[in-house]
Amino acid sequence: MGEALLPRSSFSPFEGRGKLGSIHVVSLAPGADLASFRAAARRLIAAEIPPDNIVWQTEAASLFGADTVSAEGPPLPLPRAVAELIPMVVPHRDPERYGLLYGLLWRVTHGERALMEVASDPLVHRLHRMRKAIQRDLHKMHAFLRFRRVPGEGQERFVAWFEPDHHILEAAAPFFVDRFRALEWSILTPEGSAHWDGALTFGPPGRREDVPEGDGFEAGWRDYYESTFNPARLNLDAMRAEMPRKYWRNMPETAAIPSLVRAASARAQAMIEKEPTMPAKRDPVRAVAKMAQDEPDSLDALNAIIARSEPLVPGATQAVLGEGPVGARIAFVGEQPGDQEDRQGRPFVGPAGQLLSRALEEAGIDRREAYLTNAVKHFKFSLRGKRRIHEKPTAGEVSHYRWWLERELDFVAPKLVVALGATAVLALTGKQIPITRARGPADFGRPFEGFITVHPSYLLRLPDEAKEVAYQAFVDDLRRANAMAA
Ligand code: URA
Numbered sequence: 001m002g003e004a005l006l007p008r009s010s011f012s013p014f015e016g017r018g019k020l021g022s023i024h025v026v027s028l029a030p031g032a033d034l035a036s037f038r039a040a041a042r043r044l045i046a047a048e049i050p051p052d053n054i055v056w057q058t059e060a061a062s063l064f065g066a067d068t069v070s071a072e073g074p075p076l077p078l079p080r081a082v083a084e085l086i087p088m089v090v091p092h093r094d095p096e097r098y099g100l101l102y103g104l105l106w107r108v109t110h111g112e113r114a115l116m117e118v119a120s121d122p123l124v125h126r127l128h129r130m131r132k133a134i135q136r137d138l139h140k141m142h143a144f145l146r147f148r149r150v151p152g153e154g155q156e157r158f159v160a161w162f163e164p165d166h167h168i169l170e171a172a173a174p175f176f177v178d179r180f181r182a183l184e185w186s187i188l189t190p191e192g193s194a195h196w197d198g199a200l201t202f203g204p205p206g207r208r209e210d211v212p213e214g215d216g217f218e219a220g221w222r223d224y225y226e227s228t229f230n231p232a233r234l235n236l237d238a239m240r241a242e243m244p245r246k247y248w249r250n251m252p253e254t255a256a257i258p259s260l261v262r263a264a265s266a267r268a269q270a271m272i273e274k275e276p277t278m279p280a281k282r283d284p285v286r287a288v289a290k291m292a293q294d295e296p297d298s299l300d301a302l303n304a305i306i307a308r309s310e311p312l313v314p315g316a317t318q319a320v321l322g323e324g325p326v327g328a329r330i331a332f333v334g335e336q337p338g339d340q341e342d343r344q345g346r347p348f349v350g351p352a353g354q355l356l357s358r359a360l361e362e363a364g365i366d367r368r369e370a371y372l373t374n375a376v377k378h379f380k381f382s383l384r385g386k387r388r389i390h391e392k393p394t395a396g397e398v399s400h401y402r403w404w405l406e407r408e409l410d411f412v413a414p415k416l417v418v419a420l421g422a423t424a425v426l427a428l429t430g431k432q433i434p435i436t437r438a439r440g441p442a443d444f445g446r447p448f449e450g451f452i453t454v455h456p457s458y459l460l461r462l463p464d465e466a467k468e469v470a471y472q473a474f475v476d477d478l479r480r481a482n483a484m485a486a
Helices: 034-046 080-089 097-108 122-144 169-179 217-228 236-242 245-250 252-273 284-293 299-308 339-344 351-362 395-412 422-429 456-461 464-485
Strands: 024-027 054-057 158-161 185-189 192-196 200-203 330-334 371-374 381-384 387-390 416-420 440-442 449-453
Touching: 024 034, 034 080, 034 097, 054 097, 080 097, 080 122, 097 122, 122 169, 122 395, 169 185, 169 192, 169 200, 299 395, 330 395, 330 422, 330 464, 339 351, 339 387, 351 456, 351 464, 371 395, 395 422, 416 422, 416 464, 440 464, 449 464, 456 464
Parallel strands: 024 054, 158 185, 330 371, 330 416, 416 449
Antiparallel strands: 185 192, 192 200, 381 387, 440 449
16 A cells, blocks of 8 residues: 555645635545544534535645644544444545545434444435445455565564455455564555564565565465365355455465365265264354354354364264355355264255255255355264254354354345255344244345245255245245345
């Protein structure tokens, strides 16, 4: 964010009434100028200046004429959802971002305090989409940025090149401070740079050529990637959507991808054939406390926690994580993994999953573009001889995993979430609601739209004569949900 790194004092907001009559012109630093926006918005709201009378400008050229530095207005008591949204929209590239945010502040402070809950309001909807774009961009930067060692004597130094889509350098940098606190590093982008040597500072733009091509550090990244690669979860399209090729150039481990992909199906088969395990008993209360303490800042980090966690009820072979691209338009939440899912480590691959895949296809939904997950992440069963018979999770077990599901959907940020069956509804609403009563569009009180339908395993249990009609109604529901998410 080069622009944002010029001295802030030259970009203090000012208001001019000259040529524009009663129009207030507010000039902000290019990039993400949260502090100046906040100060200006407080002052303008306090002065009762309506949104239509304000021009928000961020072009560098026009700023040098700025001559009036006004004081900050009194703090605005804002609903939490608004206060949290502002820093997540300010880094967006859209030149209208400040005007949109001020429009929101104006309405919230003029009688529409609960505006953020009106997901269908066009302004709220647009701001949510902008927030999601920033979340995606942050996720990509956190996941795909790679440091390289700078050759030379003396103190080791690491440099990385990255091209974010939005003005997120300042918002993204603290993550790297946490991860690489002991190293000295710089992140260069076409708009600015961040530097850490015990203190975090920002500077002018960098150039790709300033970052060394390869180093010994790369073998470490490659080994790490190879050790975490799960062949059973290989989905090339989803992988390309999640990790666009633009970032591959900067990522040493991408060299390992072709060979891992070639070996994937044999490794996946070996995993399926492996006997399921029976881990020892554990203390679920401690596990809940542990999960809540962790503060993952990406879907990968969240997945790492759940993958490490033990099942609430002993027995599952592994945690079955959600599957699909971050930013998927539509997400499906099921109940819990079944026998096949537990063995393969993927959601919806057993009989109910196959039925779901067929119905999705008929409804015109590409499964690879959707996000599929479960309310509960571990298979719970009782043994009948050698057979593992599915057992429904209790409300307590569902609530144990709710923390996880909520974070997961925050990171994926879908437009619409489909609850498949009563357990998913319980996980998304905290309430036991009969599906027959609630089927159709639903409000889960979250930033995405909601839809409730039956679980595909319910269709499998129906007598043959009822199956076809129920299946068609299910496909119709999926079509409707798809249209809502369009
Ligand atoms: N049923 C579910 O709810 N989820 C799965 O992943 C499989 C079956």
